[in-house]
Amino acid sequence: MEDSLIEALKMAVGARYLVLDPMALLTYCCDGYTLAEESPRAVVLPATVEEVQAVVKILSAANIPFLARGAGTSLSGGATPLNGSVIIHLSRMNKICEIDVENRVVVVEPGVVNVHITRALEPYGYYYAPDPSSQQACTIGGNFAENSGGPHCLKYGVTVNHILMAEVVTGAGEVVRIGNLAGEPEGPDLLGLVIGSEGTLLVATKLWLRMTPKPQDSQTVLALFDEVGEASQAVSDIVAAGVIPAALEMMDQLAIYAVERGAYPVGYPPGLAAVLLIEVDGEAHEVPAVAEDVHTVLSAHQVREVKMAATPEEKARWWANRKTAFGAMGLISRQYYVQDGVIPRSRLPEALSRIAEIGQRYDIQIANVFHAGDGNLHPLLLYDERDSDLVERVIAAGSEILEACVQLGGSITGEHGVGIEKREDMRRQFNDTELSAQYAVKDAFDPPGLLNQGKLLPSAPTCFEAKPAPVQSS
């Protein structure tokens, strides 16, 4: 990087918060998706919106690509720098600015860890509803970029349903507020457009979030199955019975094997084919009745055992066990490649058997741990990066799984985002006209195409018109 640019960035954030050492930069070479790696050109750590703005202005004037990063827990490469991008690491912007109980709004900076918001709201009887499994580490800015979900989104909705207003810095370095505290769009729903745009349109610097009252009561039901088909049928039947669980999660045999060796073993009996975790919540008087309904539906299937959590500690353990499942894969495999396809809930049995068939055909071990209630699959394809043939098979199999999801009437991503990983798979989902419309949006927000290059949209169009090609091919 040119000396004048280095000086300018130092002026903007302070010399201490401009990182140029190659080994320090190396640690930013990827996020939770490890199949693509590149060191950033530099990392800056601004502390205020003014500093973010100054940095963006300097970079855009120099025509240098850049991206915002939070905790780097993204699973599709959203926080991985490509094409010599500069990373704007928002870890220092981690304050909870205001808790406005009267209006049920909590105001936070983008670097705040998701679960810290819930912890801060606890004394007031509220929480922040979207709970990605990485919530102990992932930041709200990343949730904004990815429109993150989580187990409890089945009942409470995803990130977009919980952000009322956002202060953002545009690619040109302007500070703008989008949305309003009433939560109703004025004109086109810009907030809905930018949430989930994976950092390709702008950088969020402050967010106004909805506070959700803590349900009076909740109960978690655990069902142990000897057959995956029975478990997936039970999922559909619970929802068909009119119950909307707060969360409805499933793990298969291999996933259970890994989590039982992890930080929070539950002590599942050996030989299980699948477990279902179902949480119901609401008013104190309705929860036991609904839990009983769930129990009845489950018992109508071939189920080994149905249990209710006896204590809050037991419930917390069941969930901690589930939520650390991805990380626990490290205990049974060097790497994993997680897919994030979505299918209509009723096609779950079919989808799981197709995934198993694909795994067999490519000779790959696949663990399944996912949000069954909303049909959001997370097949984890296990591999070792030292076996290049295996790596190729894993990528091919992953792609085929997504194809199957689209064929079953679903989508290629539920909550992990497209990132680098599923960029080319976008073509499975969208035709040329639809993609052109997306390019046009990108072009409207970021004409020089500097924001989070190489993500979300497939590489330069070949067979359709789009002006000007906004994304460089990597």
Added chain:
Amino acid sequence: MEIDTGQCVHCGLCLPACPTYVETGLEAESPRGRVLLLERLEENPELMNDAAAMFLDDCLGCRACEEVCPAHVPTAHMVEEWRAKEAYWPDEVGPEGFAVFRRISGPLSFFFGSARGLAWFQRLVRWSHWPVIGQWVSHLRFVPESARTLSEGLPHRVPKSLSRIRRGNPPAAPTDKAMLFVGCIMDTIYAETNHHTQDLLQLGEVEVVVPQRQRCCGALHKHGGAPEVARRWAQENIMAFEESGASTVVVNAAGCGAMMKEYSNLFEKEDPWYARACRLEEAVVDATAYLASLPLPDGAPQGAEITVHDPCHLAHGQGIRQEPRQLLKRAGYHIQEMPDSDLCCGSAGIYNLTHPAMAQSLQKRKVESVPEGIGQVAAANPGCLMHIQAGLRKQSGTVEAVHPVDLVWEAYHRQGVV
């Protein structure tokens, strides 16, 4: 132990648990960043530079990341292995922390390696309180500059003799025979805490033996990168335990307890010492956890509220969080919890000597999170006690850092039970 970073899947769940990441916001100062550095350096040692060495050496060894890691990646242990391999760099290269450790590891071995050395150490610390001699002590060549700030945290009265030479009143019908591990800092600066531990054990019908042969657990050397010293001292402690005839080893310093529960790591599996170390490991219990399990009486409610700091090597290293609280509550204390009670205070063995800047940032964070109106901060580890006390005195308040055993003893003492 072979450095194996393979279990890390780069999920990042460790980031908010890491004090150096919380403090700097830098990926390279996070456990995941350190694992990646170790992995790449293993593949290509040529990549090593000053910055990478500093990022790795900045690890406090607090093990918070190990506790939250879904795949049990032993990051703190791996960094320790790395230090042991790299600590013999020539003086002019490597991070400042290495240089400080090299300067003080010799004197540490002398002072903590024998009862005679400990008595000298106690004497010097006592002298450091005197105006003129104190100046001289703090300017001895092997005393790092950072020790001067730390000495702010010393108790006003440093005992005149080692705790190990006291004889207690044995219970009439003991239910267990325990060896009291007296440690080094505990044996000298906090000798009274050892006496109190002994009194409380006896109150709980346990016979206490205090072998004279025992010595420092070796943790400071192990963490600093000199496992060979730790190994020698571990052998002495193993022999002391075997000769004592005790079935339990009670340790009231979290750092020593965590170290002694891993003594077998110091020996190869084929080494006969390995099995002996395993037997000691199984006998080691933390004093607060052990006392919480004894039939101690219910104390009268205490007036002032206290808060509890969870020492890293108690909470993350040994998984002990509730027991000190149970013990304190039973003695009559009301606890108001502080936020992030298990975030490292920056003491981390001799980290506050080798890495003063980071240690003081964390110290500030810790004392600022002590709730208003609190009289005492309970901390079951000598390093935390001294470091937090130094921070509290800087705040010019009257809050004291006290070992939970002392708090419990005082409560019972006021009621005439001990």
